[in-house]
Structures are given as C-alpha cells and as structure tokens.
Amino acid sequence: MSEPRFLARYEIRVGPGEDPVAKVEALCLEQTAELPSETLPDPIAAEWIGRCTSLEPLGDGLWLAGVSFPEAVAGGELTQLLNLLFGNSSLQSGIRLVGVDWPAGLLACLGGPALGIAGLRTRLRVHDGPLLATALKPVGLDAASLAQRCEAFARGGLDLIKDDHGLADQRTAPFAERLARCQAAVTRANAATGGQARYCPNVTAGPAELDRRAEAARAAGCDTVLLNAWIAGLAAVAHLRDAHGLAVLAHPALTGGLLRPDHGIDTPVLLGELFRIAGADAVIYPNAGGRFAFSEARCLAIAERLRAPLGGLRGAWPMPGGGMSMDAAPQWAARYGADTIFLIGGDLYRAGDLTTAAQRFRAALEERHE
Amino acid sequence: MSEPRFLARYEIRVGPGEDPVAKVEALCLEQTAELPSETLPDPIAAEWIGRCTSLEPLGDGLWLAGVSFPEAVAGGELTQLLNLLFGNSSLQSGIRLVGVDWPAGLLACLGGPALGIAGLRTRLRVHDGPLLATALKPVGLDAASLAQRCEAFARGGLDLIKDDHGLADQRTAPFAERLARCQAAVTRANAATGGQARYCPNVTAGPAELDRRAEAARAAGCDTVLLNAWIAGLAAVAHLRDAHGLAVLAHPALTGGLLRPDHGIDTPVLLGELFRIAGADAVIYPNAGGRFAFSEARCLAIAERLRAPLGGLRGAWPMPGGGMSMDAAPQWAARYGADTIFLIGGDLYRAGDLTTAAQRFRAALEERHE
Numbered sequence: 218m219s220e221p222r223f224l225a226r227y228e229i230r231v232g233p234g235e236d237p238v239a240k241v242e243a244l245c246l247e248q249t250a251e252l253p254s255e256t257l258p259d260p261i262a263a264e265w266i267g268r269c270t271s272l273e274p275l276g277d278g279l280w281l282a283g284v285s286f287p288e289a290v291a292g293g294e295l296t297q298l299l300n301l302l303f304g305n306s307s308l309q310s311g312i313r314l315v316g317v318d319w320p321a322g323l324l325a326c327l328g329g330p331a332l333g334i335a336g337l338r339t340r341l342r343v344h345d346g347p348l349l350a351t352a353l354k355p356v357g358l359d360a361a362s363l364a365q366r367c368e369a370f371a372r373g374g375l376d377l378i379k380d381d382h383g384l385a386d387q388r389t390a391p392f393a394e395r396l397a398r399c400q401a402a403v404t405r406a407n408a409a410t411g412g413q414a415r416y417c418p419n420v421t422a423g424p425a426e427l428d429r430r431a432e433a434a435r436a437a438g439c440d441t442v443l444l445n446a447w448i449a450g451l452a453a454v455a456h457l458r459d460a461h462g463l464a465v466l467a468h469p470a471l472t473g474g475l476l477r478p479d480h481g482i483d484t485p486v487l488l489g490e491l492f493r494i495a496g497a498d499a500v501i502y503p504n505a506g507g508r509f510a511f512s513e514a515r516c517l518a519i520a521e522r523l524r525a526p527l528g529g530l531r532g533a534w535p536m537p538g539g540g541m542s543m544d545a546a547p548q549w550a551a552r553y554g555a556d557t558i559f560l561i562g563g564d565l566y567r568a569g570d571l572t573t574a575a576q577r578f579r580a581a582l583e584e585r586h587e
Numbered sequence: 588m589s590e591p592r593f594l595a596r597y598e599i600r601v602g603p604g605e606d607p608v609a610k611v612e613a614l615c616l617e618q619t620a621e622l623p624s625e626t627l628p629d630p631i632a633a634e635w636i637g638r639c640t641s642l643e644p645l646g647d648g649l650w651l652a653g654v655s656f657p658e659a660v661a662g663g664e665l666t667q668l669l670n671l672l673f674g675n676s677s678l679q680s681g682i683r684l685v686g687v688d689w690p691a692g693l694l695a696c697l698g699g700p701a702l703g704i705a706g707l708r709t710r711l712r713v714h715d716g717p718l719l720a721t722a723l724k725p726v727g728l729d730a731a732s733l734a735q736r737c738e739a740f741a742r743g744g745l746d747l748i749k750d751d752h753g754l755a756d757q758r759t760a761p762f763a764e765r766l767a768r769c770q771a772a773v774t775r776a777n778a779a780t781g782g783q784a785r786y787c788p789n790v791t792a793g794p795a796e797l798d799r800r801a802e803a804a805r806a807a808g809c810d811t812v813l814l815n816a817w818i819a820g821l822a823a824v825a826h827l828r829d830a831h832g833l834a835v836l837a838h839p840a841l842t843g844g845l846l847r848p849d850h851g852i853d854t855p856v857l858l859g860e861l862f863r864i865a866g867a868d869a870v871i872y873p874n875a876g877g878r879f880a881f882s883e884a885r886c887l888a889i890a891e892r893l894r895a896p897l898g899g900l901r902g903a904w905p906m907p908g909g910g911m912s913m914d915a916a917p918q919w920a921a922r923y924g925a926d927t928i929f930l931i932g933g934d935l936y937r938a939g940d941l942t943t944a945a946q947r948f949r950a951a952l953e954e955r956h957e
Contacts, residue, residue, distance in 0.1 A: 243878070247878065248753075249725070249726060249727075249753065250724060250725030250726060250727070251722075251724055251725065251751055251753060251932065251933075252724050252725050252932065252933050252936055253933050253936075253937060255937070256933060256936040256937050257725060258725075258728065258732075260727075261725055261727040261728060264727060265725065265726055265727025265759075266725075266727075287727075289757055289758060289759065290726055290727070290753070290757060292755045292756050292757040292758075293756075294755055294756060294792060294793070294796075295793065296755065296791050296792055296793060296815065296818050296819060297753070297755035297756075297757075297791070299818050299841060300752065300753055300755075300791075300815055300818055300840050300841065301753065303841060304752065304753070304815065304818065304840030304841050305840055306843070307840065307841050307842065307843025307844050308839065308840075308842070308843035308846070308873055308879050308881075308909075309843065309878075309879055309880065310880060352621075354620060354621055354622050355619070355620030355621065355622050355627060355628075355631055355635065355636075356619055356620060356635055356660055357619075357620070357630075357631040357634060357635025357636075357657075357660070358628065358631060362628075381621055382670065382674065383618075383619065383621060383660070383667070383670055383671065383674070385662045385664055385666065385667035385670075386662050386663075386664060386667075387659055387660060387662040387667075388659060388662070389635075389659065421666050421667070421670075422664060422666055422822070423664070423665065423666060423820070423822030423823065423825060423826050424794045424797065424798070424820070424822065424823055424826040424830075425826055425829070425830055426664075427794065428794070445666065445670055445674065448666050448669050448670055448674070448820065448821075449666060449820045449822070450793070450794070450818065450819045450820025450822075450823060451818075452792070452793030452794065452819070452820075453793065453794055453820060455793060456793050456794040456795055459795070460794075460795055469678065470670050470674030470675055470677070470678075471669060471670065471673060471674050471677050471845075472677065472678070473676070473677025473678035473679065473850075474677050474844035474845035474846075474847065474850065474851045474852075475841075475844035475845075476678070476844075477844065477847060477850065480843075480844070480847065481844045482844075503678055508613070508617065508679075509678050509679055510679065510680060511678075539678075562621065562622065563621075563622050563623050563626060566622055566623075566626040567623060567625070567626050
C-alpha cells in the first residue's frame with residue numbers, strides 16, 4: 218500500500234551547466250531522508266522521500282518542479298510541515314516554494330481560523346462592509362496616553378484597535394498596565410457608543426510569557442490579540458486559539474527574508490495560506506502604494522488565498538496596512554471587496570483629533586459601500 | 588537624561604536616484620515609532636526612535652549605516668529585540684543587518700547558554716579536543732531501528748547522537764516511543780563503554796507540545812535536546828533552558844531566507860550571535876564543502892562569533908554539518924580548533940557498520956589532535 222502524498226511546486230533556478238533534474242532530486246532527499254540515496258533502507262527509499270513528479274522549463278534557467286511528499290512526513294504538525302516544505306532548502310539558493318496542493322487531512326488536523334470572516338463579523342456585529350482598524354503608537358508613549366488614543370479611536374467608530382507590533386513590555390507602557398488601561402478605555406467608549414470595538418493587545422513573547430500575556434488578556438476581557446507570528450513561531454497562533462480561545466491578528470514582521478523573488482516562499486503561499494492554516498483570523502500585510510514595495514497583484518493574491526475555499530477551513534481576513542491613506546481607502550475597498558480589514562495608522566495620527574479622524578475614515582468607506 | 592542606546596549597523600542598497608539618507612531615516616522610524624516624524628509627540632521624537640549616527644559609501648550604491656536604538660525599546664525580550672532589529676525592514680529590500688554592539692544589560696537579561704563550551708565538556712567528561720556528533724535518520728524508519736542505530740553510534744564513541752531535525756512525531760517513530768527506545772539504547776551503550784554519550788531528541792513543536800516533549804525528555808533522563816529554533820520561535824531556546832533545564836542544540840532550518848547577500852541578516856550575526864544570545868549551547872550550520880554553499884570564511888566567522896567574548900555570556904559550540912566527510916574532518920578540525928562539535932551523518936551511514944564508522948570518525952579526529 219502506498220503512502221498518501223501531496224504535491225508542492227517549486228521554482229528552481231540553475232546556473233549554466235547545472236542540471237535541474239539533479240537539483241530537484243537533491244531537494245527531494247534534503248527535505249525528507251536527508252541522506253544519500255544509496256544509504257537508504259529499501260522501503261524508505263520507495264515510500265518516504267520526496268519524488269519529482271514534473272519538471273518544466275520556464276526559461277532563463279528557471280524551472281517549475283512538482284514534488285510529492287508523503288503526508289505522513291508532515292506528521293500533522295505545523296512546525297514539521299514548515300520544515301518539510303522549506304527547512305533545509307532555505308539554506309540553499311535558487312529555490313522558491315510557489316504552490317502546495319494542501320491535503321484535506323492535514324488541513325483538518327491544523328484547523329485554521331476559529332472565527333475567520335463570518336465569526337468575527339458575528340462577534341463585532343458588523344454584518345457587511347469592511348472592518349476598520351488602527352494601531353496604538355508610538356513606542357515610548359506612556360500607557361495612559363496610549364489608552365486615551367484607544368478611547369478616541371473607539372469613540373470614532375473603529376472596530377479593531379491593536380497595539381503597534383513593537384509595543385511589548387517596555388517600561389514606558391508595561392504590558393499589564395497598558396492592557397488594563399486600554400481595555401478600560403475601549404469598554405468606556407463602547408458603553409458610550411453602543412459599539413463593539415475591540416482593543417487587541419500584542420501578546421508576542423517567548424513561550425512562558427506568551428501564556429501569561431494571553432491569560433491576562435482573557436482575564437481583562439479581551440478576545441482578540443495581536444501576534445508577531447513569525448517571530449513567536451507560527452505554531453503560536455494555534456496555541457492562542459486552542460489553549461486560550463483568542464482570535465488572532467497575525468503580523469508578518471521578519472517574514473520578509475523569505476518573500477524574495479529569487480529564493481524563498483511565494484508571498485500568497487506564506488501569508489495567504491500558511492498563516493491561515495496556522496489559525497490566523499486576520500493576516501496583516503503591507504499594502505501596495507504604502508511604505509513597502511509589495512505590488513497590487515501580490516496584495517490581491519494574498520487576500521484571494523485568505524478567502525478562497527481551502528478544505529473545510531474558515532476564510533481569514535486580509536488586513537492590508539503599512540502606509541495607507543484615508544483618501545485611498547475607498548479605492549482599495551473597491552478592489553479588495555467587503556471582507557477586508559483596513560488598517561490605517563499614520564494617516565489617522567496625521568489628522569490630529571483622533572475621534573474625528575476615525576469618523577472620517579469610516580465615512581470614507583461607508584460612502585463607497587452604499 | 589538621555590536613554591542608553593546601542594548601535595546596529597546596516598548595509599543599505601539604493602538604486603539610481605534613491606537617497607541613502609532618506610532610506611536610513613525611514614528605517615529609523617520604521618523599526619521604532621512606525622509613524623511619520625511630524626506626528627510624534629516631542630519627547631518621543633527625541634528619545635525613542637532610531638538615529639542615524641554614520642553613513643559611509645561602500646561603492647556601487649551600497650552604504651554602511653550606523654543606527655542607534657534606545658535599549659529600552661528592546662524591552663529586555665528576545666522577541667522584541669528581533670522585531671526592533673529587522674521586523675518590518677525585512678519586508679522592504681536592500682537592507683542587511685551586519686553588526687550590533689550588544690549592550691551589556693540586554694545580554695545579561697537574555698542570558699545566553701546555560702552550559703556552553705565549558706559546561707558541556709564537564710557534563711560529557713571530554714576535557715579537550717572536539718566533540719563528535721551524528722543524526723539519527725531517516726524519517727520513515729521505525730523507532731526500534733533508530734534506537735539500534737543510536738546504540739551502534741554510542742558504542743562507537745560518538746558524544747552526541749541527535750534526532751534528525753525532520754523526526755517529529757510521525758507515526759513511523761512516534762516521539763514517545765523513539766525517546767524511550769533511543770534513551771534506553773544510549774544508556775545500554777554507556778554502561779558497556781563507560782562513556783557519556785547523549786541521545787538528543789528533537790523536541791520542536793508548537794508551544795504546548797514543546798513543553799510536553801521537553802518534560803518527557805527530562806523524565807526519560809535526557810539533558811540535551813535538538814530544536815529547530817527558527818521554526819519554533821527563537822525564544823523557545825531560552826524557554827527550554829529556563830523552564831526545563833535542558834541544553835539545546837539549535838538547528839537553523841528555515842533561517843536561510845534571511846541569510847541572503849542582498850537583504851537580510853549577516854550569517855554570523857544571526858547564527859553566531861543571536862542564536863547564542865538566545866541560549867543555544869551549540870549551533871548547527873552547514874559547513875563549507877558539503878551540500879550547501881556557505882563559504883569557508885562565513886563558516887569560520889560563525890564559529891568565531893559563537894566563541895568570542897560577549898558580555899558575560901558563555902561561549903557556544905559551533906556544530907558544522909551538512910555533508911562533511913570523515914576524510915575531511917581532520918582538516919576541518921585544524922581550521923576550527925578544539926571547541927567544535929563535528930556533525931557527520933551521511934558519510935557514517937555510507938560506511939555500513941555504524942559502530943566501526945563511529946570509531947573511524949573518532950580515530951580520524953584523535954590522530955590529528957595528538
């Protein structure tokens with residue numbers, strides 16, 4: 218009986234005189250047995266290593282390789298799945314993971330978002346149109362001032378007010394104090410407006426402290442948190458979902474090394490699929506036209522993958538940010554569609570009064586939506 | 588009173604017409620306040636953002652920038668330190684972190700290796716010369732067969748017999764069974780030889796399962812484990828040190844995206860300094876001349892940084908591997924010096940009888956050492 222397999226696709230770049238077949242065969246071994254083929258016991262050789270299933274020239278030394286891996290090598294764990302798909306190969310060059318035919322059993326095992334698009338809408342009682350989000354900044358500001366900003370944004374009608382991903386436990390606004398003050402601020406604002414705004418604290422930390430911050434967040438009444446998912450380890454997303462019952466906004470800090478055109482993981486595969494499979498309810502990424510050089514096509518592809526059918530997994534929210542202006546938001550809403558969280562920071566702060574700025578942001582998007 | 592600061596150095600690449608000053612100033616804000624400078628409250632602007640302290644042309648559009656950051660923004664946490672040094676900048680291009688003047692307070696706070704070079708020598712009772720290591724492979728083999736291999740290697744005199752980093756909890760050799768069998772095997776071998784060989788299980792997993800595997804490892808009598816440190820989240824290294832009292836061999840799987848010549852983190856900074864600061868007792872990396880394209884200079888630089896004075900931190904073991912042959916080991920020992928763990932996998936398996944192969948490996952290195 219042969220092992221169930223799933224297909225991964227890699228772009229393989231070879232130099233002059235380099236053999237693409239040899240490079241793919243090396244990858245098949247490197248990512249599984251990690252031994253020369255002549256040292257493999259027979260059934261292992263047949264069943265447990267990657268197999269090249271196709272190899273097509275794309276021109277200029279670039280080839281598209283199909284590689285099938287036994288599902289059982291991933292072992293139903295996200296950490297080993299990442300290792301299987303690109304662990305050692307990341308240390309080589311001219312290899313890019315560009316697609317995966319995700320096996321249903323593995324998807325079911327990893328689970329994806331607990332809330333996703335529909336669940337977060339229900340929780341926030343926003344049944345149509347995009348969600349509006351901002352970040353509390355800057356690092357260095359005291360907790361009371363950050364909480365004032367939080368309250369002002371919530372009064373202006375934003376849905377999600379997250380910590381900046383660089384707010385950790387610095388002495389200027391320690392996690393516990395910031396959590397207490399910002400959660401009280403958003404609660405006051407909701408009582409005044411009848412709204413459902415959420416303060417989303419950044420719980421990123423090492424494993425033990427992550428648990429303490431997640432527990433503190435739950436105890437304070439938060440149900441949605443921010444995580445620097447790659448820095449914390451991508452499996453921490455599911456841990457917040459499973460051990461703490463928290464919805465997760467996943468930030469892509471430090472993923473950038475992998476998102477290169479010549480080597481790495483295709484952006485929609487990493488941020489659109491792996492982050493969703495890992496359990497993120499929303500995935501933050503730099504929008505086109507801001508401070509980062511992501512193209513519009515790349516950004517729309519991330520959003521598409523977050524929302525596309527994927528086994529039985531819930532769709533996750535694309536959360537573009539990184540220098541978007543309020544003026545540009547309606548155009549982006551037209552391109553992205555309703556199931557999008559628009560994250561604007563700097564342009565709201567630039568506007569001065571934060572409640573008024575938040576109202577303008579909302580008005581800009583609602584005008585378009587009607 | 589001004590905030591204590593520390594210096595990071597970046598190589599900045601600019602295209603024609605792009606202004607290097609503007610690119611560095613943008614980095615200074617991106618990595619801290621993440622807001623346009625005109626929106627910053629005054630004391631924040633002065634104290635909490637990065638500052639460009641120098642900018643020198645290196646030719647061909649490449650510049651070397653000194654950037655000072657307030658120590659307090661790192662907040663004494665590894666996760667936020669990583670974010671501060673390269674979080675959002677990773678998502679841009681033409682930026683490479685090439686050096687850090689590590690502040691003593693931060694180093695003391697993060698702690699580094701619990702054992703390091705001297706501590707592991709004491710534990711293994713190997714007071715001079717290099718240590719010898721191998722990996723149990725391949726994935727797909729059953730736990731009993733892996734344990735046979737473990738025993739054979741230990742009888743042949745290897746010091747550290749680690750799981751392959753792709754052995755997780757696959758059904759062919761589930762973690763619990765593999766741990767029990769391999770630890771029993773190494774214990775039998777030590778009883779026979781009077782040696783101190785260690786079986787080092789791979790405990791890589793999401794946060795909750797990491798704790799379970801680390802506890803199981805301790806309970807079985809293991810004191811040294813393998814961790815895919817980047818995949819688990821680099822802060823998991825200190826967690827194994829602090830919460831479980833385990834020595835850690837840190838594997839670099841998936842770091843490769845950051846180790847590119849045009850953008851990322853300089854290899855000796857990431858694998859030689861950050862991994863050590865994170866608490867790794869030994870750091871595995873691909874040696875020159877094997878299956879990976881790391882140059883000899885890069886490999887020796889990693890080793891140098893792992894062992895160089897660094898605040899009060901213990902030195903960590905360089906653990907070069909990735910396709911080294913037994914024949915080449917003596918030459919490498921001459922270049923690396925005694926405080927090195929040589930990791931050979933494939934070439935031992937190729938030799939057939941594993942105990943004999945391990946003895947040959949040891950003899951090759953001892954001959955040189957005398």
